Amino acid sequence: MLITKKHISRRTMLQGMGATMALPFLESMLPAMSPQTKKAPVRLACMEMVHGSAGSVKIGVEKNMWAPAADGREFDLSPSSLIPLDPWKDYLTIVSNTDMRPAEAFTLHEVGGDHFRSSAVFLTQAHPKQTEGSDVYAGTSFDQLYAQKYGQDTPLPSIQLSIEPVDQSGGCAYQYACVYTDTITWASPTKALPMIRDPRLVFDQLFGAGGTSEERALRRQTDRSILDWMTRDLARLKAKVGPTDKARLDDYAENIREIERRIQKIEERNAKGDSAHLPSAPIGVPDSWEEHVKLMFDLQALAFAGDITRVTSFKLSRDATGRAFPESGVSGGFHGLSHHGGNEQRVTQYAQLNKYHVSMVTYFMDKLKKLQDSDGQSVLDNSLILYGSPIGDSNLHNHKRVPIFLAGHAGGALKGHLHHKAADGTPSANMFLTLLHKLGIDDASFGDSTGEMPI
Numbered sequence: 230m231l232i233t234k235k236h237i238s239r240r241t242m243l244q245g246m247g248a249t250m251a252l253p254f255l256e257s258m259l260p261a262m263s264p265q266t267k268k269a270p271v272r273l274a275c276m277e278m279v280h281g282s283a284g285s286v287k288i289g290v291e292k293n294m295w296a297p298a299a300d301g302r303e304f305d306l307s308p309s310s311l312i313p314l315d316p317w318k319d320y321l322t323i324v325s326n327t328d329m330r331p332a333e334a335f336t337l338h339e340v341g342g343d344h345f346r347s348s349a350v351f352l353t354q355a356h357p358k359q360t361e362g363s364d365v366y367a368g369t370s371f372d373q374l375y376a377q378k379y380g381q382d383t384p385l386p387s388i389q390l391s392i393e394p395v396d397q398s399g400g401c402a403y404q405y406a407c408v409y410t411d412t413i414t415w416a417s418p419t420k421a422l423p424m425i426r427d428p429r430l431v432f433d434q435l436f437g438a439g440g441t442s443e444e445r446a447l448r449r450q451t452d453r454s455i456l457d458w459m460t461r462d463l464a465r466l467k468a469k470v471g472p473t474d475k476a477r478l479d480d481y482a483e484n485i486r487e488i489e490r491r492i493q494k495i496e497e498r499n500a501k502g503d504s505a506h507l508p509s510a511p512i513g514v515p516d517s518w519e520e521h522v523k524l525m526f527d528l529q530a531l532a533f534a535g536d537i538t539r540v541t542s543f544k545l546s547r548d549a550t551g552r553a554f555p556e557s558g559v560s561g562g563f564h565g566l567s568h569h570g571g572n573e574q575r576v577t578q579y580a581q582l583n584k585y586h587v588s589m590v591t592y593f594m595d596k597l598k599k600l601q602d603s604d605g606q607s608v609l610d611n612s613l614i615l616y617g618s619p620i621g622d623s624n625l626h627n628h629k630r631v632p633i634f635l636a637g638h639a640g641g642a643l644k645g646h647l648h649h650k651a652a653d654g655t656p657s658a659n660m661f662l663t664l665l666h667k668l669g670i671d672d673a674s675f676g677d678s679t680g681e682m683p684i
Contacts, residue, residue, distance in 0.1 A: 243466065245458025248436055251384065251535035252466075253481045254603045255474040269602040270379065271640040271668060272533045272612040275372045276543045276590070277351045277413045277619070279344075279550070280567040282632035283580035284310060285621035288573050294580040295632050296325035300650040310583035311634060313591050320594065320609060322635040322684055323648040327657040329628040330677055331356040332619045342403030343626040344548035347619040349409040350628075352542065354658040354676020355418065357409050365406050370415040371615075371661050373422075374670055376540040387540035388532060389414045390431060390525050391424035392518065393547035394510070414542045424544055428492050428521070429513035431528045435537050436485065454486050477601075481534060488527050495520075519556055519589065526593040533608055534600050545586065557585035567623035583632070590616055594636055612637035613664070617657075631657055635664075635684075642667035649684050660684065 238258070243250040252258075254269075284295020295311065297304035304323075306315045314321050332350040334340045339359055349357040355368025372387060380386030395411040414422040425431050436455055456463070463482065467475050492513055499512045515521045522545065529541045546552070551562035559566065559582045566582060569575035597609035604611070617633035620626070638645055642664075651659070658676035663684055665672055 241466075243459040243462045245455055245462075248455035248458050250436060250455065250459055250463075250485070251537050253477055253534045254536075254601065255470060255477060257470045257474050258603070269604040269606065269608075269611045269640065270382075270536070270539050271642070272539045272541075272597075272608065273372060273375050273668075274529060274541045274543065274593070274612060274614045275352055275413070276545055276614070276616045277348060278545045278586050278616065279348070279548045279618060279620065280546070280563060280623040281618050281620035282310060282583045283569075283576045284583070284632060285627075285630040286569070286571065286576050286624065288571065288576050289580065290630065294576070295583070296323060296630075296650065297648050300648055302646050302648075304648045310580050310587055312584060313588035314634070314636070317591060317594055317636065318646050320636050320638065320645045321647075322643050322645055324633045324635065324651065324657075324660050324682070324684060325648065326630055326651045326653065327633065327655045327660060328621075329354070329619050329631050329657045331658075332628040338404070341626070342405055343620065343628070344410070345402050345405040346409050347628070348411070348413050348544065348548060349415070349421075351413050351617070351619040352661075353415050353418075354656070354661055354678070357405070359404050361404050361406050363406075364419075365408055365421065366418050367409070367415050367421070368418050368676065370413065370542075371665070371675070372414055372540050372542045373416050374665065374672070375668060378670055379668075380538065380540050383536055383538050385434065385532070385538040387414070387422075387542070388431065388434065388529075388538050389422050389424040389542050389544075390529070391426050391544040391547075392521055392525070393426070393544070393550055393552070395424050395426060395544070395547070410548055411544075413544050424542070427511035427513045428515075428524045428528065429496065429511070431525070432489065432492055435528065435532055435535075454489050456482055456486055481531075484527070484531060484534075488524070488531065491524060517556075518552065518554060522589050523592055526589075526596060530593065530596040530600065530608075533597065533612070545589075554582060554585060557582045559585075564623075569624050571624060587616070587634075590614065590636065597637070609636075610638045611640045613639040613643070613668070615664075633657065633660065639664075639667065643684065647684065649682060651682060655679075655682070 282295045283289040293308045306312045332347045346357045349367045352370035353368035358366035376387040401407040408421045412421045495515045532538045600608040614636040621629045621631045658678035659682045662675040662678040663681040
């Protein structure tokens with residue numbers, strides 16, 4: 230048998246009218262006679278959930294409503310809002326008892342504005358300049374430092390997603406520009422990156438770069454999938470690969486088709502205008518928060534699988550939102566519930582809501598666990614998921630004991646199955662600095678960091 234070193238390039242794209250399909254990892258992408266593993270890139274997914282946690286309150290700390298009681302590798306999540314992550318302990322790193330001091334008021338004029346500056350602090354660990362004008366100033370965010378070093382080899386260096394309305398102009402409250410409230414991603418201290426709320430726009434960003442906006446509009450009007458426009462190329466490619474790669478291509482294509490169908494159904498339902506709970510939302514936005522979040526997670530998983538991007542940031546809510554989450558079993562608006570007055574019954578209800586929010590992340594983890602990477606590991610093994618809030622006790626508007634957890638092994642940089650309880654007064658920026666170093670970025674400091682931490 231003649232063996233050649235021909236192989237399919239990792240950057241191979243299938244083209245159709247107004248559509249471009251990146252490929253998942255295939256064994257055929259490895260040259261013949263070469264080692265059958267290749268170091269896989271680390272994907273970074275950062276998520277912010279506003280309004281802190283019940284576990285940051287005095288009662289919540291005593292009852293371990295967020296962080297488990299035991300430090301180290303033997304810990305019990307059963308009293309905690311993190312209990313949905315119990316089956317994922319091997320991938321879980323909990324960092325507790327850290328403070329985000331840059332989100333605090335530094336001057337008298339800033340007092341009360343915590344909800345309107347905190348999101349800008351979450352990934353920058355920098356204190357935002359109080360302004361309602363265009364002279365905004367915060368810091369370069371953690372995700373963008375990673376994207377600037379590792380995101381240039383992919384079609385999209387990073388993508389920014391959100392669930393609630395964003396990108397309002399002008400001032401929001403307490404003399405803070407709305408941009409501080411509406412994004413968590415900063416390419417530089419003066420450049421905030423807009424976040425996309427509409428799943429259709431995300432889908433087109435991932436798979437619609439191959440044509441003009443007119444071509445993409447025409448494709449949608451024909452009620453055909455993007456895959457219909459590249460059937461011939463897909464069939465030709467499948468004829469060149471082995472059975473394992475054929476199955477992987479089929480699964481990947483079916484995932485794209487299924488997500489496209491879901492988006493189309495949402496658009497059709499919203500176009501009728503029947504009992505829409507979010508009448509001002511883009512037509513592709515579902516009424517259900519859970520449906521919206523899962524769809525955005527699916528899009529991120531596809532982007533990671535096709536190496537379209539290695540960096541995502543995801544704003545799961547907006548500060549001071551009154552949105553309710555009936556699926557959690559708790560009634561009442563989000564912001565109102567976070568102002569529980571320290572009442573133990575209300576704090577317990579808030580912990581239940583925190584638990585519901587955390588449970589959504591396991592859906593994303595499961596998706597990544599099922600995706601095989603170029604080194605034989607799962608994409609989850611080669612991912613770092615960061616979930617947290619820049620507020621601790623929302624009732625007091627403080628930024629102490631902020632809730633944070635990490636998931637994934639980050640390509641071996643994190644072992645998992647660990648709870649690290651930091652010493653009182655430890656800056657959250659120490660965790661970010663440690664992660665930067667583990668990811669190969671040798672910055673001497675980040676935000677108000679004072680050193681590394683043992684994670």
